[in-house]
Amino acid sequence: MTNPYTTAPMPPQPPLRPAPKWARKRYVLPALALAFFIGIGAGGASGDDAKTTAAKPKSASPRPTVTxxxxxxxxxxxxxxxxxxxxxxxxxxxxxxxxxxxxxxDSGADVYYANCSEAHAAGAAPVHRGEPGYASHLDRDNDGVGCDS
Structure with a gap:
């Protein structure tokens, strides 16, 4: 007796073959036929009910609308x-x-403001170039107007 847990090589297995076409047809065609007949039986109605519902059109009736x-x-x-x-x-x-x-x-030629807060407090802001109290350190954007914002 041989040990099944050995690492001996296994013999090669033959490749799996698909089932022949005649074997598939043996199962598929009857299943389709059965589904077809069940669908007809479930979808159809009795003769009297089908004739009466098809012959009477539904009349429109007013219904309440919720808005x-x-x-x-x-x-x-x-x-x-x-x-x-x-x-x-x-x-x-x-x-x-x-x-x-x-x-x-000589009324204001010697006016000097250290910053814009002083110019605002004195009521002199904005100070334009050439006016008393104007200095380049008060004009941030160098447009000629000091303490403009």
Missing amino acids: VTTTAEAREPEPAPTVTATKTVKVTATPAPDTGTVADD
Whole structure:
């Protein structure tokens, strides 16, 4: 007796052959015929019922129609609370160094603003090029208008 768990080579198996066509026809054709006759039997009605339903057309009858209408109220959103913070800035004007000459209009020639907050607080913003208080550090975009935003 030989051990079935050995690793001895197995003899080659012959390839599987498909069933012949006559064997398939033996099962398929009768099954199709049976399904055909069952379908005819299930789909048909008795002679009297079929004649009466085909001869009488259905008349239209009014039926209630249900319509649902929804109305939505449009609400305006509530505005967010605004917070306004104010800061008091003390502006000091530094006098220009005395050159010994007298300008024609000395009312504001020596005005200097360290930043735009001071110019806004003094009410001078926006400051245009050539006006008293204009300086290049106040004009971020170099368009000739300082503290414009």
